[in-house]
Amino acid sequence: MKKPSKLSVRMFLLLLLCVVMPLAGVCIYVRVSMEHFIQEKLSEKVIQNISRGERNICDNLQNIAALTNVFVYDEELQKRIADPDTSQYENTKYFDQMIHKLSIASGFDFVQDMKILLFDGCGRIYSNWSMNYQDYQFLLDQDWVKKSRDNNGHIVWAMFNPAYIIGEKKDQTYISLAKSLLKDYTTGNVIGTLIISIDQKKFSDLLMEYAYDGDMAYICVGEGTVLLQNDTQGLVHEEDLKHLYRETKEKKSGSLRYQTGGGNFLISYYTIPKPWVFNDQQMKVFHFTNYQEVTNQMEMIGRRMNLVLLIVICALVLILYISIRMLVKPIVKLSGQMENYTLDMDIKDIDMERSDEIGQLNRSFRQMSVNIRGLFEQLRNEHEVKEKYRYESLRAQLNPHFLFNTLSTIRWMAIIRGADNIVDGIDALAHILKYSMSRENCLVTVAEEVENIRNYLYIQNCRYGNHCRLEIDLSESIMNLKTAKFILQPIVENAIIHGYDKDREEILIRIYGFAEAGSLNIYVEDDGVGISPNMIRQFEAYRKDRVKESKLTGIGIKNVDEYIRITFGNEYGLTIESLKTRGTVVLFTLPVIREEKSGDEKGNDCG
Template sequence: MRKYWFRSLGTRLYLWVILCIIFPVVGMFIYSFWTFEGIIKEEVSQRSIESITGIENEINNIFDNLVRASNVLSNNDSILRVLKDENRSYYERSTDIGKAIDNVIESNSVLSQAKITIFDNRMDVYSNWSLNFNDYRFLYQEDWVQQAVNNNGHLVWRLLEPSFINEEKNRNKNYISLARVIKGFGNGEDKSGVLIISLSEEVFIRIFQKNKYISNKDDIVIVTNDSKKMIMSLDPRGISNSQEVSKLMHEISDEERGYKLREVEGKRYLVNYYTISRVPWTFENGEWKVTVFTLYDKIIKELKTFTSKVELFFGLFIVAVLVILGVLTVQIVKPIRKLNKRMMKFNPSHELTRWEIGRKDEIGHLNLAFQNMAENIKELFVKLETEHIIREKYRFESLRAQLNPHFLFNSLNTIRWMAILRKADNIVENVDALVNLMSYSMSRSSEFVALREEIEHIRSYVHIQNSRYGGKIELEVEVDSVMMEMQIIRFILQPAVENAIIHGYKDANRQGTILVKAIPEQNNLALYVMDDGVGIEQDRLSSILVEEQVKQGNERKISGIGLKIVNERLKMSYGHKYGVWIESEVGKGTVVKFLLPMVQEEVSEHDEGVVG
């Protein structure tokens, strides 16, 4: 039952629909989801990197403004005069330097957020921020400030280090600072002072926060330097110090830009990273790598919503297809099963009743074809019975007529002995040839004979014909002893010899030669009958093997077998590559070729049609 269920048409229809429709649709849906997901990742990553590129330009502008501001302040005449004036009080000097700094700040917006600190050669400190009576001379002794003092006026940077301001030391605030000598302070003459400009990291954080593509409250931004040290972060989730993030930072340290999909603390993030390396100033560990973590579920939220709707649609679609397919299967399979039962019960000996199913589609045509086939089988069955009766009748008549050939042989034998007694040798030879012909023709031993027997039969036939036409035909045989024993079908050579004598020499008053030749050809036996008669016209030559023999020709022949029948018999018995081929040229003669397989042993009658 299970085997029948699997082999049933309805089951296979269901399986074909699943294989050809449902599976491809589901596969296309999954492929589309993956494709769209990849496109979204690429798009989000591209936008993030473009945003970081814009941030890179803003950061470069900030550094440029800091450098320009340091140039302006270190060369400001008001500040230089105050720093060199030793007669004025600290308060007066501080007030005048403050005014000069304010004037510079008005023309440089970045400096409004900067803390500017100046040391003179007396180690007095001036600033645009409140000193609160704290002693900041320790700042002058810092290594990076001393490096600036000894750097011949070149800038020295201090990137995102903790604040040196006493009130901010416990607030975890970091600053980017630059230091440079004002005029020739230090080893040179005209000592004036040291300028320090510091900018809080909050300025840079606000640049990241105002960017619309990486300013989401769930996004995490981490900035690291060349040594993989984190120098800045926007981390509302507090994952920047996790082991997964540290491992990722090490993994992407040698990559300039790109994106990866990573899971951090149970959540998937699309991680985009870009290296800021175009800062026009040289820093220690100066390249910054900006890494942005974006919640992946939020990126594909809309895609998931769309996917859920599509899944619902496809689910309903599949259910509808299966229901419709079930209905169609019943409508298709039910009449086929009924028709199958009728076919299984069909018996040509019983009366056939027509069955109308009222359909005009392929099933209706199939039913009509079955009805017609059944009627034809019924007719053939009746015809076969009739032919069987006729065949048995002819068989009985044939058995009754088998006495006639024996009577004819006995009569010819009497005539032969009378000719011998009267010494009429030519009559004896003709009677012997005729007896051989009739014996060969009426033999029922086998349809297959040795080539030697067929050639002897041809000799007898030519002898009789020579007696009739005055001995003008000479028969030559070129067949070796091995070929002589090859088995062939009886009477295949005689039609070619008959045609040569009857048609090839009918109007010729000269001696003619017929050559019978046998040669092996690619493990096959090739027999040739060649004459030097009048030849055959080309239009007639092309029709010999496809038309029946003309009546007049058959009346003069001993067998009534034509080359067309011989050709068909060879192909039927041995295969389509075997048969008869004819070549002829008018005035020169005709060549008839017979191609057969080489068969040495005698083939019985029941093997006919399977030789070769």
């Protein structure tokens, strides 16, 4: 037979499955969600900073373009550069004053860093730096400058062109614009050409103004050709940029995660809008934020959270295990006591003083043990009563002395009277013996029980000379009811033996009764000397407390009462009363059992 699993194991597994594992899942979900939340918020912050950088570039380029209007709409400047008779010295002085006023009035910090160059229609050149007598007329032959002269006063941008100032670094590049000055502000002949340039480094500074330390930016055109970058360590390869360019070709802006040999990056990209183009190609900026440090930090936080989660789960499992052990251990002890329980077993090793449900269960088990012992004691007593009743009944039925006296009486009757009543005496004795010894039915009719009393008194009268008179006052309906066998005869015998009055030399025995409310009441009354009050008290005390004291003879009133109680229930039995004048009355309280239900009623067992 398969041994059932322990309650503690089942409870532990149930709590582990229903509590610990869902809690662990929730904690893991919270950790992952928090990690994603931090990453998303950081990405949003980076993208916001990059967007601010993008706006900063566009705004500053717009501001540079707006500065050209200062030269276009200055009337004095218009007159001076259009008139060949004006002094170049005076013109240069006025130009310098304009630049000075411009740097003050505009509020732009980078005005002093701009290279401003003006060619008038008379071949004169004005600049905000010392040209050292160098000729910069070659700039007018640049394609982007020529294009501006044919562009009716509209700006033409030149992005990342080589530096044109003699003496500067060869790898230095400019972001430049060229704009023609027209005679009537916006119409008429070209009277001058304005070129404004700014070092690309300033552009890079604008690009990275809102970036985090360590960020890198690449400005690309075409299929990923790099125009500008500040990656001094070479962390990003050209192949990566071309791949990113192809991947984002159809998108103007956005962000993505990208991992390369140089590390893990968050890439924000956007396209610089027109008119700021390079060789008629729009430029795309790729901003690299080093995400590896963020990833490392998140991994560290994740490891710490995993450790904390593991400790919490282990502590919870340990607490569950200890709690379940504390709960199940006393139940196991109680189970062992119940499994090995015997009537004479001394219940120990279980705590009766506990105030919880376990203590209540322990006390209930102890009370159950007391009740079981009481029931077994009751069964033992009932068994003793039945056996004693059976023994005394059989002894009374087969009393050799009674049989000898009866037969002797019949013999003398036959001698003295010439055998006239021998048949009647023998018939009476035969009926008594048959009735007493028959075990076919334990329930008999009241009529059969009364007939047995008639036969018994007939024999007694034959023996003692008709000193017993019997009166029966029972209706036919009472006679047909069922009752226990051989319960009237012991009471009648007691009446004859203890109630016979020698002075009167006779005794009257009356049997009467009635049925009401489901109870059959049969009275056996005699007019003998009566029963003593002390005997009545002893019998009542016995009935109340089951005190084993009785001086009644024969089978005894006590035994008849016990037999009736065992057979029909504790609500039935005998009641004894001494009459006021003389005599004793015994009341039989019995259940109403009709003959047609005799096979189904209780009491059919002969005991």
